[in-house]
Amino acid sequence: MGTTQLETVPEPKYWHLKTVLSEALDSEFSVGEILPNERDLAARFGVARATLRQALEQLELEGRLQRRRGVGTTVAPPRVGVAVGTEQQAWPGSAGDDWQTVDCAVAVPPAAVADALETGREQPVHIVRRSRVTHGQPVAAELLYVPETSVPELSAIGTPSGAARARAVLRELQRLELDSRENAVELGSARADDAKELDRLPGAPVLVVTTRYLAGGRTAALSVATYRADTCRLTFGDSGAVEIHEGPERQAS
Amino acid sequence: MGTTQLETVPEPKYWHLKTVLSEALDSEFSVGEILPNERDLAARFGVARATLRQALEQLELEGRLQRRRGVGTTVAPPRVGVAVGTEQQAWPGSAGDDWQTVDCAVAVPPAAVADALETGREQPVHIVRRSRVTHGQPVAAELLYVPETSVPELSAIGTPSGAARARAVLRELQRLELDSRENAVELGSARADDAKELDRLPGAPVLVVTTRYLAGGRTAALSVATYRADTCRLTFGDSGAVEIHEGPERQAS
Numbered sequence: 144m145g146t147t148q149l150e151t152v153p154e155p156k157y158w159h160l161k162t163v164l165s166e167a168l169d170s171e172f173s174v175g176e177i178l179p180n181e182r183d184l185a186a187r188f189g190v191a192r193a194t195l196r197q198a199l200e201q202l203e204l205e206g207r208l209q210r211r212r213g214v215g216t217t218v219a220p221p222r223v224g225v226a227v228g229t230e231q232q233a234w235p236g237s238a239g240d241d242w243q244t245v246d247c248a249v250a251v252p253p254a255a256v257a258d259a260l261e262t263g264r265e266q267p268v269h270i271v272r273r274s275r276v277t278h279g280q281p282v283a284a285e286l287l288y289v290p291e292t293s294v295p296e297l298s299a300i301g302t303p304s305g306a307a308r309a310r311a312v313l314r315e316l317q318r319l320e321l322d323s324r325e326n327a328v329e330l331g332s333a334r335a336d337d338a339k340e341l342d343r344l345p346g347a348p349v350l351v352v353t354t355r356y357l358a359g360g361r362t363a364a365l366s367v368a369t370y371r372a373d374t375c376r377l378t379f380g381d382s383g384a385v386e387i388h389e390g391p392e393r394q395a396s
Numbered sequence: 397m398g399t400t401q402l403e404t405v406p407e408p409k410y411w412h413l414k415t416v417l418s419e420a421l422d423s424e425f426s427v428g429e430i431l432p433n434e435r436d437l438a439a440r441f442g443v444a445r446a447t448l449r450q451a452l453e454q455l456e457l458e459g460r461l462q463r464r465r466g467v468g469t470t471v472a473p474p475r476v477g478v479a480v481g482t483e484q485q486a487w488p489g490s491a492g493d494d495w496q497t498v499d500c501a502v503a504v505p506p507a508a509v510a511d512a513l514e515t516g517r518e519q520p521v522h523i524v525r526r527s528r529v530t531h532g533q534p535v536a537a538e539l540l541y542v543p544e545t546s547v548p549e550l551s552a553i554g555t556p557s558g559a560a561r562a563r564a565v566l567r568e569l570q571r572l573e574l575d576s577r578e579n580a581v582e583l584g585s586a587r588a589d590d591a592k593e594l595d596r597l598p599g600a601p602v603l604v605v606t607t608r609y610l611a612g613g614r615t616a617a618l619s620v621a622t623y624r625a626d627t628c629r630l631t632f633g634d635s636g637a638v639e640i641h642e643g644p645e646r647q648a649s
Contacts, residue, residue, distance in 0.1 A: 158588060158598045201599050204585045222582060227632075326632040328581050329475060330601060330625040332457045335411060345411045346454050348583060348601060372583040379480075379579040379632050 157197035160190055164198055168207060168218055178208070178216040204348070206373055222376040225275075225282055227326060227352055234321055234356065235273070235287055235366060236313030242273040242285065247309035252288050259355065259365050262290045269294065271309045274340055275368075282375050283352075284337040285368035289316055293363040319358040327353045328377060337369045348372045410450035413443055417451055421460060421471055431461070431469040457601070459626055475629040478528075478535055480579060480605055487574055487609065488526070488540055488619060489566030495526040495538065500562035505541050512608065512618050515543045522547065524562045527593055528621075535628050536605075537590040538621040542569055546616040572611040580606045581630060590622045601625045 178184065185195045199216060202208040209219045236244065249267045251257070257264045268290050275283040291297075294315035331351040338345040354366040370377060431437065438448045452469060455461040462472045489497065502520045504510070510517045521543045528536040544550075547568035584604040591598040607619040623630060 155598060161599075197599070201585045204583060204599075204601060206582070224580065327477065327629050328603065328632070329459070329629040330457060330583070330603065332454045345408060346414070346450070346457075348457060350581065350583065350603075376580050376582040379581070 155197070156190065157194045157201065160188060160194060160198040161201045163188065164202060165207060168202075172218045174218050174220045176218050177214070178218070180215070203373065209373065219373070222374055223277055223280070223282065224378045225277055225370065225375050227328075227377045227379055234313070234317045234319075235271075235364070236310070237317065241277065242275045244271065244273050244306050244309040244313065246272040246305055247312055248272075248304075256288050256365055256367070260288060260290050260362055262292075266290075269297075269312045271312055273309075280374065281341050281371075283368050283370045284340045285366055288365045288367075290363075293319060293358075316356075316364060319363055321363075322357045322359070325355045325357070326379070329353075330372070331369065333369060341369070341371050343371065343373075350375065350377060352377065408450070409443065410447045410454065413441060413447060414451040414454045416441065417455060418460065421455075425471045427471050427473045429471050430467070431471070433468070456626065462626065472626070475627055476530055476533070476535065477631045478530055478623065478628050480581075480630045480632055487566070487570045487572075488524075488617070489563070490570065494530065495528050497524065497526050497559050497562040497566065499525040499558055500565055501525075501557075509541050509618055509620070513541060513543050513615055515545075519543070522550075522565045524565055526562075533627065534594050534624075536621050536623040537593040538619055541618045541620075543616075546572060546611070569609075569617060572616055574616075575610045575612070578608045578610070579632070582606075583625075584622065586622060594622070594624050596624065596626075603628065603630060605630065 172178070179187070181192055181195055181199075185192045188195070190198075199208060199210070203210060206219055206222045208216050210216045233240070235242065248270050250270055251265060251267050252260070252262075252270065254264055257266065257268075260268065262268060268288050271287040271289065273285045273287060274281060275285070289312055294312055296318075297312060297315045329351050331349050332346045333341060333343050333349045335345040337349070338347060341347075341349075343349075350370040350372045352366075352368045352370060354368070355362050356364040356366070425431070432440070434445055434448055434452075438445045441448070443451075452461060452463070456463060459472055459475045461469050463469045486493070488495065501523050503523055504518060504520050505513070505515075505523065507517055510519065510521075513521065515521055521541050524540040524542065526538045526540060527534060528538070542565055547565055549571075550565060550568045582604050584602050585599045586594060586596050586602045588598040590602070591600060594600075594602075596602075603623040603625045605619075605621045605623060607621070608615050609617040609619070
């Protein structure tokens with residue numbers, strides 16, 4: 144992860160090895176197959192184990208390999224395309240939404256979230272926790288921040304807490320007329336609670352999608368969703384189906 | 397990057413340290429400031445240097461720190477929002493596009509690209525190389541694959557090669573009526589040539605944006621753009637301005 148002065152840095156050994164390994168994965172291995180152990184692989188390719196490990200890390204970053212404790216290193220299936228930018232005009236929790244509502248709390252959000260919501264840094268907001276499962280696999284964990292001013296009728300309904308309360312917040316939110324949605328994607332590392340939900344270790348690379356829901360000229364809700372970076376490819380657009388990977392996920396168009 | 401059996405794995409030490417360090421960055425350091433060396437930091441927080449290094453890696457992944465050879469570790473400026481999904485109806489190279497056309501070649505694309513373009517695996521295509529600079533910083537390197545059938549008049553124009561040829565390919569492409577654009581984002585590692593252009597080392601984490609340009613019911617061109625994951629936040633949506641970070645980049649709405 145170092146940087147600068149690239150002119151004087153030759154292409155690292157593991158980089159060439161990665162290319163060779165990648166070709167071997169294509170031609171000799173099938174999805175789910177367990178790779179030989181590191182000692183055997185290092186011997187076969189005539190490299191030091193440290194070099195081999197760096198190449199394996201790269202291939203894991205690219206979603207080609209999965210490493211699991213007690214199982215070893217296996218050839219990963221193609222990444223799953225997960226639509227993020229479709230249904231531009233839908234509130235969270237609308238019909239057809241494949242998120243599951245988990246829980247709800249009232250708490251002071253992180254300072255950056257409070258600033259985006261313009262609620263003031265000490266002001267508690269509703270925090271709805273949701274999770275997304277695609278093809279039986281957990282792919283994302285979300286915190287949805289909803290200021291009290293976006294759901295003014297909520298207290299009158301009086302559902303106590305938990306998932307039922309969360310659904311009540313979403314129902315109230317859907318009463319507002321949604322103007323537009325804006326998404327941003329960036330690299331992050333999984334927080335401890337998200338990591339547990341996504342079956343990853345804390346600190347694993349994740350794709351963080353921030354969505355701002357605009358209604359009545361202001362930010363009515365803000366979603367921060369953490370996607371598994373190893374298994375997901377996030378798609379944006381009308382059909383949400385960009386598939387350039389080979390294998391069972393590929394669709395003829 | 398390990399996984400599974402999270403129930404039995406306690407929160408790692410570096411994770412707690414990361415949180416503490418992050419708070420220290422907020423309260424004690426300003427953007428661009430150089431952090432104390434690893435020995436001093438490890439002593440201050442009472443941790444082993446290996447633990448400290450893991451926490452620093454996490455903070456680098458999250459874009460909070462930058463590590464540079466010969467400089468040390470500095471506090472990173474907020475990530476730059478780079479619009480990716482705006483101007484849904486525009487071809488690459490249209491007016492207002494902030495990409496620079498670098499070069500052009502005719503070559504057989506990777507198999508997955510050929511499949512997406514439905515050109516056949518041995519069929520050469522035009523490969524236009526472009527780069528994107530935002531706020532004076534290189535943020536992305538792109539390979540745009542254009543089948544010969546999308547630019548049938550091109551050979552008659554006869555520009556020899558290089559950037560002029562690349563611009564001719566883009567001009568011809570713009571004659572087609574664009575139906576829609578689809579984007580996908582996934583985690584990747586920088587290829588050697590992209591890394592050099594982006595001032596990163598090969599293998600650095602990057603965000604790979606694949607864009608399919610649809611015209612006349614087929615894929616008329618396919619773009620694979622590699623964005624720096626350390627400095628960029630990719631934005632999608634009409635205004636393309638989701639800013640939840642504090643600091644000079646933040647915009648009042």
